[in-house]
Amino acid sequence: MSLDSAVPLPECPELPAEAVRVPVEPGRGPAVLDRVRELAALLDEVPEVVHQLGDGQVESLTQVLLRLHGRSAQVAAVVTADAVDRGTVASSTAANTTQWVCRHAEASGVPIEPAEAKSIAVVAEACRERKNAVITAAVRQGSCTVSTARAALANADKVAPVIPTADRSEVLAWFLQLDPALGARGVQALTRKILATYATEALSVQDAKLEQVETLTWGTTATGMTRLVAELAPANAAVLKAAITAGSAPRPAAAPAWSDARGAKTNGSDTAVEDPGTGDPTVAAGNSTGVGGSVGVGVGVGVGGSVGETVRDERTPGKRRADALMELVAAGAKVAAGEVAPVGSAATILLTMDLTSLTDGIGGATTPGGDVLDAGATRRAACDADLIPAVLGGPSQPLDVGRRERLVTKGLRAAVVIRDGGCTFPGCDRPPGFCEVHHVTPWWAGGTTSLTNSAMLCCRHHQDVHRHGFMAQVRPDGVTWDLTPGRMPGHAHAAA
Template sequence: MTATVQALDELPGVLEQLGDDQEADLVGVLLRLQERAAQVATVATANALDRGVLLTSNAANATQWVTGCAARAGTSIEPSAATTISVVAQACRDRRNHVIASAVRDGSCTLATARTALRQTAKVAEVLPTAAREDIQAWFLQLDPGLGSRGVTELTRRIIAKYAADKLSAEDAHLEKVESLTWRTLPTGMIRLIADLCPANAAILKQAVTALSAPRPAHEDGAPAGSASTSTGASDDEGDAGETSDGDAARRDGDVAGHGVAGAAFGLHEQQQRPETVRDERTPGKRRVDALMDLVSAGAKVASGDGMGIGAGATVLVTMDLHRLLGDLDGAVTIGGEILDAGTARRLACDADLIPMVLGGKSQPLDVGREKRLVTKGMRAAVVYRDKGCTFPGCDRPPGFCEVHHVLPWWAGGSTALDNSAMLCRRHHQIVHRHGYTATVTSDGVHWDLTEGAMPGWRADKVA
């Protein structure tokens, strides 16, 4: 075994002599050796405990003894790894766990799976009192080894859900009480979020993030050199990519779950070539972060009263006065574009956020001039009604994920008015300010000029 360690120490210096296939074989052997060594170390620890070596050592428990063994060998071991070895070793001394002990001894069960199976055996035994302990452990070991400890946990929950649903509910209720969310600053300056969620809340979060984090290819048109046309996610200076799942042009229909981040800048030119698909180059982790930030941004807006929401109660924009709502109402429109009949509109008025909006009338102040920098709720409703979502070329983000942008910036003298407002998703809002794009707002929508630095006052602000 000492010679094996010496050979491992020599390997890094001769790796360049290996061919591709040889390196793949080597990595496979090393990974097998790593897991097998941990298994044999566990068996050896169990034997040592049986012989009473712990009593003659200075270690307070088996974990400390394992850690001390590593230190005497001139190496170190992660505390979690030492704990796993000691826990499994002690469990293998119990004859009731002979199935797990045999699997560890012959190398057919990883230590992580063994530890999880030992923990979950008691839970299954409580709901299946007639099942033998060895049979339960055998069920766990019959799972696909590729599923690992996750497969063992899922099988346990399935069994409990089938034979003791009330127990599963009580267990999840307890888990929900001890949920936590913390964060800490890493040496790199990044902030690491650490969340412990119960299965139900974790499922909600994962579903919401997954629905918005799929890679979305963009269409990059053949604009002449010098126009704004970027691939998605390759750097901080590039936008998100977006396309509907069936390959058609993205529609701004408010379907949050069906359409993800839409993206790259389209040059506005009279002569356009056939669009070319540009791959979304964001990593999966980055896509999930973007999706989470979109969800948080939308939720923060709703909580502060500035947003329209993305999936809770509908916000009805009624393009008529309130008296018509109470009297001869003939319909209403939601932010998603759905046409509602009068009865449905009145029903939503009971539990949804209903905004009576008369464009250009006195129902809401649509132009607050220079008195307020941020848009009012009424003005945002008017911008939503006009823009239907992000106005950046090629983007299909719905209103719930958008912010109201001052086309002529506030610092450059721009007013908070309907004709100076444009809806932009968070990503494209960043891009517009980063590159200094500007737009022209007309009664039929927002028309973007993707010339870098065209935004009034942009260069001075960038220098500042």
């Protein structure tokens, strides 16, 4: 789901009715407390008995545990607010509400992260104020996570001044209307989008200030590794993320061709390493330099791989991103040293914007990853990066190529990325870089190569869709899947 469809500009919402407290049986509080303690004791038994459960029971247990995990934080915020109201926190030795929460978490035997304790405390304090009644009701009812509530509270003060016709309750209600899966990140993205629309100059000034305080630091960890910590303004972060993502896809490598001599190198610059125990070559690694100084790193792991076979890239996603960053640094160093001539930016950024955003500097642009850039940053990105602008309302290349082309064109893929934002299969969050464009009605069954017959799927779900014959309904704002097996035309198990 793309940001434009998932985080639309708000319309005046219907405010929720005031939370009504249902009268409870007098004296039930202590009984509820005892039952909650019993539940906590039962949780400690789960690891010892989980192997006794069937597959369906394990799935049911997982759902219950995840509900308890999220709901307990919401209820903790409500209870903490009550503790603040009655003076329990003030009469304790805790310096503030956050410390009070942390102390009780430690006393329970299951400490929580300081950030989570801070969120509970912030939301608890806010729930005591009438102006935050919308958030209070959402947290009590369980329709809003604590982290989203905290983000909404922090961002409401940024949005309210630029929309004078909306009061604070309306702004908070806008945030709560977002898809819960977007979480705090969706709240921040909507805030930037509102500012880009109603206060372009304010957003530009804000981002300019952020660029002035950008930092990059590093330090040594206990394991001897060096940890880099960077804080970047949205525009610069978008360029860096696009460049790293472009170079961090898995790279299956050809299996090394070993010579008869044990441990000898026979495949160009690749080096064979002997296993200390057996003397057998087990790892081959090679570097290759491409046009413009880009460096490719491939690692093959295995024993006795035959020539021509491919070896799976065993690097973790984090390792692949680290390698991509080092490739960018190495390529940039060669250009800076004058060893090679620059051949252009390695980053390709897909931006969605209105025509007026680009021509008049009003509004902003959105990347598939959810970053919202002001119009000025968009124009700067066009100078420094390989920019693919999708200008809504302006002239663009034809997207529907019908049956003249079987494979998806670059322009069509860009349009699908803008609309879908990643894998469209229910529950999947794989980004566009790990996805393929699927013909909903297969080409061989008469389907066209067009935007209305395309859906983005990650490799795994692309296989599942063809294996089970799933079909989808493609709308201008997204894709809805029908997970009934056999609906795909020509599928072996197609329904009559």
